[in-house]
Amino acid sequence: MTDKDKVPSGRDEVPLARDKVPLARDKVPLARDKVPQGRLQTPFYPKLKRVDTLDKWHEWKGYTAADALYCEDMEYFAIRNATAVFDLTPMTKYRITGPDACDYLDRLVTRDMHKVAPGRVAYAVWCDDQGQVIDDGTIFHLRDGEYRLCSQERHLAWLEASAIGFDVTIRHETEEVAALAVQGPTSFSVLDKLGLDGLGDLKPFGLTHFDFEGAELMISRTGFTGDLGYELWIEPAKAEALWDALFEAGKLHGIRAIGTNALEMARIEAGFMAAYHEFLPADETVRTGRSRSPLELGLDWLVDFKKPNFNGRRALAEERRRGSAWRLVKLDIEGNKPAHNAYIFAKPKNNKSEIGFITSAHWSPVCKQNIALGTVRMPHGKPGDTVWVEIYYQREMHWNRMMAAAKVVDKPFWFPKRRSATPPGPY
Amino acid sequence: MTERFDAIVIGAGHNGLVCATLLAKARKRVLVLEANEQVGGAAVTRDFAEGFSVSTCAHLLYQLQPAVSKELGIEPRLAANDLATIALDTSGQHVRLAGDDVSGVGGADRTSYREFRKRMTRFADLLNGHLNAAPPRLGTSDRKDIFKLAKLGFDIRRLGREEMQEFLRLIGMNIYDELDERFESDLLKGALALDAVLGTHLGPRSPNTLMTYLYRLAGNHGRLSVPEGGMGDLTGMLAQAARTAGATVRVAKPVRRIVVNNGRVTGVETEDGESFESLTVISNADPKRTVLELVGARHVETGFAQRINRLRASGNAAKLHLALEGLPAIKGLEDADYGQRLVIAPDEHYVERAFNPAKYGEYSPEPVAEITFPSVHDPSLAPDGKHVLSATLQYTPYSLRSGWDGGARTAFLERVMKTLALYMPDLEGQIVARELLTPVDIEREFHITGGHWHHVELSLDQFMFVRPVSGAAQYAMPLDGLYLCGAGTHPGGGVSGAPGRNAARTILSREKSR
Numbered sequence: 005m006t007d008k009d010k011v012p013s014g015r016d017e018v019p020l021a022r023d024k025v026p027l028a029r030d031k032v033p034l035a036r037d038k039v040p041q042g043r044l045q046t047p048f049y050p051k052l053k054r055v056d057t058l059d060k061w062h063e064w065k066g067y068t069a070a071d072a073l074y075c076e077d078m079e080y081f082a083i084r085n086a087t088a089v090f091d092l093t094p095m096t097k098y099r100i101t102g103p104d105a106c107d108y109l110d111r112l113v114t115r116d117m118h119k120v121a122p123g124r125v126a127y128a129v130w131c132d133d134q135g136q137v138i139d140d141g142t143i144f145h146l147r148d149g150e151y152r153l154c155s156q157e158r159h160l161a162w163l164e165a166s167a168i169g170f171d172v173t174i175r176h177e178t179e180e181v182a183a184l185a186v187q188g189p190t191s192f193s194v195l196d197k198l199g200l201d202g203l204g205d206l207k208p209f210g211l212t213h214f215d216f217e218g219a220e221l222m223i224s225r226t227g228f229t230g231d232l233g234y235e236l237w238i239e240p241a242k243a244e245a246l247w248d249a250l251f252e253a254g255k256l257h258g259i260r261a262i263g264t265n266a267l268e269m270a271r272i273e274a275g276f277m278a279a280y281h282e283f284l285p286a287d288e289t290v291r292t293g294r295s296r297s298p299l300e301l302g303l304d305w306l307v308d309f310k311k312p313n314f315n316g317r318r319a320l321a322e323e324r325r326r327g328s329a330w331r332l333v334k335l336d337i338e339g340n341k342p343a344h345n346a347y348i349f350a351k352p353k354n355n356k357s358e359i360g361f362i363t364s365a366h367w368s369p370v371c372k373q374n375i376a377l378g379t380v381r382m383p384h385g386k387p388g389d390t391v392w393v394e395i396y397y398q399r400e401m402h403w404n405r406m407m408a409a410a411k412v413v414d415k416p417f418w419f420p421k422r423r424s425a426t427p428p429g430p431y
Numbered sequence: 432m433t434e435r436f437d438a439i440v441i442g443a444g445h446n447g448l449v450c451a452t453l454l455a456k457a458r459k460r461v462l463v464l465e466a467n468e469q470v471g472g473a474a475v476t477r478d479f480a481e482g483f484s485v486s487t488c489a490h491l492l493y494q495l496q497p498a499v500s501k502e503l504g505i506e507p508r509l510a511a512n513d514l515a516t517i518a519l520d521t522s523g524q525h526v527r528l529a530g531d532d533v534s535g536v537g538g539a540d541r542t543s544y545r546e547f548r549k550r551m552t553r554f555a556d557l558l559n560g561h562l563n564a565a566p567p568r569l570g571t572s573d574r575k576d577i578f579k580l581a582k583l584g585f586d587i588r589r590l591g592r593e594e595m596q597e598f599l600r601l602i603g604m605n606i607y608d609e610l611d612e613r614f615e616s617d618l619l620k621g622a623l624a625l626d627a628v629l630g631t632h633l634g635p636r637s638p639n640t641l642m643t644y645l646y647r648l649a650g651n652h653g654r655l656s657v658p659e660g661g662m663g664d665l666t667g668m669l670a671q672a673a674r675t676a677g678a679t680v681r682v683a684k685p686v687r688r689i690v691v692n693n694g695r696v697t698g699v700e701t702e703d704g705e706s707f708e709s710l711t712v713i714s715n716a717d718p719k720r721t722v723l724e725l726v727g728a729r730h731v732e733t734g735f736a737q738r739i740n741r742l743r744a745s746g747n748a749a750k751l752h753l754a755l756e757g758l759p760a761i762k763g764l765e766d767a768d769y770g771q772r773l774v775i776a777p778d779e780h781y782v783e784r785a786f787n788p789a790k791y792g793e794y795s796p797e798p799v800a801e802i803t804f805p806s807v808h809d810p811s812l813a814p815d816g817k818h819v820l821s822a823t824l825q826y827t828p829y830s831l832r833s834g835w836d837g838g839a840r841t842a843f844l845e846r847v848m849k850t851l852a853l854y855m856p857d858l859e860g861q862i863v864a865r866e867l868l869t870p871v872d873i874e875r876e877f878h879i880t881g882g883h884w885h886h887v888e889l890s891l892d893q894f895m896f897v898r899p900v901s902g903a904a905q906y907a908m909p910l911d912g913l914y915l916c917g918a919g920t921h922p923g924g925g926v927s928g929a930p931g932r933n934a935a936r937t938i939l940s941r942e943k944s945r
Contacts, residue, residue, distance in 0.1 A: 111729050133734035133902075133909075165737040169728030312694040315733045318909060 043068035046093035047182040047243030055261050062264070065158065065178075067094035070263035077369070079266035083187055083229050084370045086258025087194050089250065090185040090267055092235065096141075096158050097181055100151040102172035109143060109151060112166050114298055114307040114314050122148045125209045125224050129298045129306055130162075131316030135323060136286035136295035138162060139279055140303075142226060144211055152177075156279045162287070166315065182243035186250065187233030187270075189420075190257035192428040195223070195234060197253035203234075204427030217245055228267060230274020232422045257431075272364045273371060275334050275416035277301055282332055282363045282377055296379070297323055300330040330360070333385040334417065335410040337374040341397045342366050343408065348378055349392040352407045359384045362393065371417045376410070387414040436462045438711040438938070439699055440678075441686045441725070442878075442917065444472025447715030448669035448680075449931030450916040452503050454713075455676035457939050462707055463678055464699065466685035466878055469663065470670040472715065473877045474926050476661030480864030482814040483754040486662035488873065488884075489926050490750075490803055490821045491772065493647070493655045495665075498563055499928030503672045507658055507665050510808035514655035515771045518622035519854045523763025526618040527771075530654075536616040543613050554598055555648035557586050562649055562922035562929050565905045565937045566895045602642055603891055607635040607779055617778035624783075625776040625799055626653070629825060630884035630924065632747040634786030635779050639891045646889060650927060655772055657808045662926065669928075685878075689714070689721075689913065691730040696912035699725075710912050713934060717879050717886035718899040718919040719744055722908070731910050738900040742893065744919075746870030746882035747789055749827035751800075751847060753820040754813070754864040758804060759855035770807040775800040775854060785826045792832035794843045797850055799825040817863070822851075829870035829881050840867060885924030886917055895921060906934040907941070914938060 044067045046052075052070055060071040069091070072079055082088040100109065110117040113128035120126040122145050129140040141155030153163075163174050186195065195203055200214050203223065211224035219242040227233035238246050251259055271278060279285055286295040297320060298307050307320060337343050343365040347358040360380030368375045376393070378385075385391060389412045396405050422428055440451045443465035455461045469475050473488035491514070495507065515529035526535035533544040567579035587595050601609065606627040610620040624635035627644035634640075647653055658665050670680050685702040689712055698708040714721040718739055722728065728736035758769050776782050776799050785795040801823040806813040813819050824847060833839045844867055851858055870882030879886060887899050896904050899919045906914045906921075916934035918924035 107729065112733075133732040162733070166733045168733075168736045168740050169723060312692070313730055317694065318732070 046091055047240040048091045048093065048184070048247055051244060051247045052091060052261060060263070064094045064264070065096065069094060072263035072265050073261055076263070076265045079260060079262035080269050080369065082258065082260035082262055083231060083266060083270045085189065086260065087186060087188040087191045087254050088229075088260055088262040088266065089247075089254075090187065090262050092183045092185050093181070094178070095183065096155050097176075097178045097183075098153045098160070098163060099175045099177045100153055100163075100172055101149065101175075102170070103149070104170040104172050105149050105151055108167060108170040108172045109153070110311065111170075111314055112163070113143070114303075114316065114320070116308045116311055117143070120145050122146070123211055125211055125226050127209075127306070129301075129303055131298065131320070132286045133316060133319065134286070134295075135297045135316035135319030136289075137283050137298055137301060138286050140277070144222075144224060146211070146222070157285055180240070181237050182240045182246075183238075184236045184246070184250070185227055185229075185233065185267075186236060187227045187229040187231055189232055189422060189431045190254070190259075191233050193430045194250065194254040194257050194259055196430075198249060207426045208424050216249075217242055221246070228274070228276060229270040230276065230416055230418050230423065231270070231420060232425075232428050268364075269366055269368070270418075272366055272375060272377060273368050273416070273418035275377070277332065277377065278364070282379065293329070296330060296332075297328060299323055300328045300332065300379075302332045328382055330379050331382055331385045333360075333378050333380055333391075333412045334414075335362075335376045335378055335391070335393065336413050336417070337365075337376055337393055337395075337410040338408045339395070339406065340367055340374055341395045341406065341408070342374065343376045343393045343395050343410075346376075346393045346395050348380055348410070349394060349407070350384055352392045352409070355392075358394075359391065368417060373417060374408075375417050385412050387412050433698070433706040433708050434462075435708040436460045436679075437709065438462075438713060439464065439707055439709040440713045440715060440916070441689070441699065441721075442466070442472060442715030443470040443666075443670060443680055443682065444715045444917060445474045445666050445669055445926055445928055446916050446918065446931030446934075447472070447713070448666065448673050449499055449503065449928040450713055450715070450935040451678045451680070452669065452673040452676045453932060453935035454938065455673060455678040457935075458677075461673075461678035462709070463673060463680040464684040464686050464701065464707075465680070465682045467876075468683050470680060470682060471663050471666030473873065473879065474662040474666045476663030476812075479752045479866040480754040483752075483817070483819055483864065484661060484812050485752045485805065485819050485821050486658070487752075487868070488750060488877065489662050490657075490805065490823070491655045492658050492662070492665065492926055493653055494650045494925040494927040496563060496650050496927050496929050496932065499932050502932065503669065503928075505665075505668050505672055507656075507668065508660070509656045510659040510805070511657040511770055512654070514657065515768075516622055516626075516655070517764070517768060517771050517773050518618040518777075519761070519773055519775055520618055520763070520777070521853050524618075525763055526616060526622065527768075528619070528622060533619060536614075536619050540614050540616050540619060544619065547613055550594070550597070551645060551648055552652045553590070553594070554601070555645045555652065557590065557598070558645050559649040560586060561895070562646075562927075563933065565933050566898070566921050568905060569896050602645075603639050604641050605636045605638055606640040606644055607783065609641060610635070610779055618776075620779040621776035621782060622774050624779040625774050625801065625825070628782065628786070628799075629801060629823060630748050631889055632743065632745060632789065632828070632883075633888075633890070634783045636783050637786075639894075642891060642894070643889050646923060647925075649922075650929075657770075657803070657805050659809055660811060661805065661809070665926070686725060688727070689725045691726060691910065694730075694911065696726075696910060711914065711938065712912060713914040713916050713938070715917045715931070717744065717881075717883075717917060718742060718903075718915060719880040719887075720878065721913075721915060726910065726913065731908070735900070735902060735909055738902070742899055742919075743888040743890070744881040744883050744886060745829040745888075746873060746879075746884065747826055747828050748884060749824040749870065750868040750873070751820070751822040751824055752866040752868075753822075753858075753862050755818040755820055755858075755861040756863060757816065757861055758807075758818050759858040759861055761855055769804050773802040775802070775850065782825075789826040789828045792828055792830050794828065794831060794839070794846070795826035796846050798827070798847055800847075800850070801825075827869055829874070829883070831869075831871075835869045835871045840869070843867075883924075884918070886919030889923045894923070898923065906930075906937045
């Protein structure tokens with residue numbers, strides 16, 4: 005370190021010259037000054053920025069979001085061993101209301117929405133006319149006839165097209181709701197300390213409302229980590245106050261803010277699929293055969309053929325009759341080399357052609373397993389089958405190739421009892 | 432107990448009746464439900480003043496497919512046949528088009544016109560072969576579809592190298608350019624431009640107006656006739672044919688909804704609360720009304736509902752009926768010529784200019800008109816010695832910015848009378864009564880969404896394989912048991928009977944292959 009580096013920048017005390025000199029544009033506001041340029045900041049941005057030491061950010065649906073804040077691994081272990089707080093404000097949110105809201109959603113998604121009572125959350129998937137997945141997401145039945153649809157991608161055009169003939173109102177409310185995922189074994193204890201009466205009775209996929217400093221705080225027992233966890237939804241004005249209260253309550257429970265990379269590891273362990281990894285939104289594909297149906301993604305349980313009509317039903321009924329082309333598999337792979345971007349083969353040697361490829365992979369620290377999600381051609385990849393994954397890895401510049409045996413597993417890699425225990429135990 | 436039928440046809444328009452008759456002839460138990468008191472849909476004869484009646488919408492018969500009359504065993508009674516078209520000129524120098532000949536123009540135009548007609552009728556014949564069958568589905572491996580598609584390609588190729596090139600050059604083109612290149616006479620160009628755009632929301636410079644011209648020639652090479660007793664006589668005949676074949680035709684029975692149960696059609700429910708069961712429901716109504724109102728968008732796929740919702744289906748032609756004390760004087764017109772088809776389209780620019788306001792939701796201050804005096808051929812339409820003027824007024828948009836209620840009607844009629852007075856100065860004095868049917872009136876009275884002649888616009892993006900929309904161009908809708916058979920399907924509007932016949936054949940052949 006040079007002397008120069010040791011000199012305090014003084015930035016905090018003494019404003020820099022450029023901050024003081026009035027620029028011409030300060031007097032005459034230009035139109036462009038009023039248009040936000042670049043990435044948006046979520047209401048939690050100042051809080052995240054305070055704990056951020058890495059300065060690794062990426063764009064997420066128009067917002068800036070942290071890859072990691074201080075240490076990816078530590079953040080990951082916060083999810084699995086303590087409480088992790090993740091800012092999910094950029095998730096796309098639509099408010100769906102009106103007399104036909106339930107019928108509307110029932111036609112939109114493949115599952116039966118009439119069975120989703122107020123105060124419940126439904127994981128759902130929706131398809132185009134060809135029965136190909138546009139996206140998956142969660143539908144919150146906030147109050148009788150009032151819903152929030154939450155998804156990775158933006159879908160207003162599709163949602164409005166779906167509304168022809170229905171008396172519904174669809175409002176894009178991404179910016180109007182600040183949201184935090186509070187996930188991990190101690191998450192209940194943390195929230196309990198906030199004095200949220202009755203939270204212990206909240207079952208998985210349930211939601212309830214609390215008062216927080218005069219604002220309505222919605223808490224749902226949902227998440228993307230496959231662990232005990234909650235998601236908190238509040239108006240942006242109260243976002244920072246909520247953050248402060250949360251971290252104060254979590255002081256002794258190992259609460260930590262996390263970035264996207266840690267969450268990505270957790271979601272693979274939970275066996276959750278993600279858009280642009282396990283499937284491409286059908287409206288983004290150009291070539292035929294590049295999209296996936298819910299049946300090809302292992303979501304048969306979510307497709308209710310008892311419903312007389314939902315979008316894609318005709319095509320899916322036909323697919324069920326003829327058989328699907330692809331299958332999404334969870335793989336337990338031998339060795340410890342992550343199988344990123346690998347091809348999957350039916351046999352270890354003399355392969356004429358591959359049967360599929362890996363879509364997400366990593367070494368799972370908590371499972372001590374080399375895990376992956378992949379897509380294979382039917383009829384390959386039945387649970388219990390062994391397939392072979394061609395892994396390339398680099399060691400001291402030289403590339404090595406190995407054929408690793410991989411077992412197709414049925415259950416999520418990570419599914420602790422506490423995830424569904426009600427009331428959740430204190431940790 | 433609700434009555435059960437093999438097939439229910441919604442709407443006794445001419446296509447609905449053709450379809451019902453063919454199904455009944457194949458020993459199906461068929462019920463036809465018509466909302467109005469009269470059968471015929473928009474092809475009816477109605478009284479519009481004491482002692483005066485007229486073909487309410489379509490007033491000239493020129494497209495009835497020979498195959499339809501043959502299979503139904505009907506012979507339309509015609510008051511007049513092979514009408515000439517006379518392009519009116521204010522100074523009396525009219526141009527007369529009759530068959531392949533044109534008079535009142537220079538020698539060069541006469542020769543050009545003959546060539547033009549020869550080529551156009553040849554192309555129209557080619558097209559006609561494909562208008563009388565369900566269009567092939569694209570992108571399937573079904574042999575029938577591939578064969579049909581190959582046949583279309585083969586038919587085009589068989590024109591010969593040069594003619595094929597010409598066909599492919601012209602089919603998507605606007606008629607303005609072709610007319611401008613070929614002819615000198617303004618009146619001739621105006622009259623042909625009018626033929627290309629009549630009943631559409633297109634101007635002579637709009638794309639594919641050459642195709643719409645060919646469409647007009649398909650079937651009978653555009654030979655015009657006046658049915659005796661008006662258009663209602665023909666549809667009355669069709670209804671009789673349907674009844675003779677065993678179909679039940681009930682009028683004043685508007686359908687409230689098509690009943691969908693468990694993802695398939697199971698019948699219909701009428702406005703008065705009666706239910707009829709059938710696993711096959713064929714709608715003669717337009718695609719928008721059928722899917723969005725009678726079925727309900729929620730029972731079909733989103734993408735499909737969206738495509739139906741976005742169909743261009745706004746009419747742009749009005750109908751004017753005048754009850755007259757006597758025929759007006761028209762300079763330079765011989766007495767015998769009052770029975771011909773008269774058009775006001777002095778030149779092609781006039782037609783295009785008349786279209787301009789319509790694009791922006793205004794009516795044309797100088798409309799284009801197609802005029803007939805059907806009473807000249809058929810005295811039964813008017814009291815002794817009196818006459819009826821029946822005119823199609825082009826460029827009267829459905830979505831008029833000011834709305835058609837209130838002052839707009841009167842103001843528009845004034846403009847029309849002014850235009851007509853240029854050619855018939857003493858017309859005003861002859862008028863006993865008048866009736867104006869704007870697209871909005873046509874929508875209300877004949878239940879055609881948008882009041883469009885063709886139900887949905889006749890343009891390449893809504894033609895053949897994609898009429899009315901992709902995924903539903905073979906009469907069967909993507910909802911089990913539901914079919915369309917009206918003008919909104921292939922090939923399109925006009926009193927041709929082709930959609931009705933094609934639909935019936937499709938339904939019967941699907942049944943066979945099941």
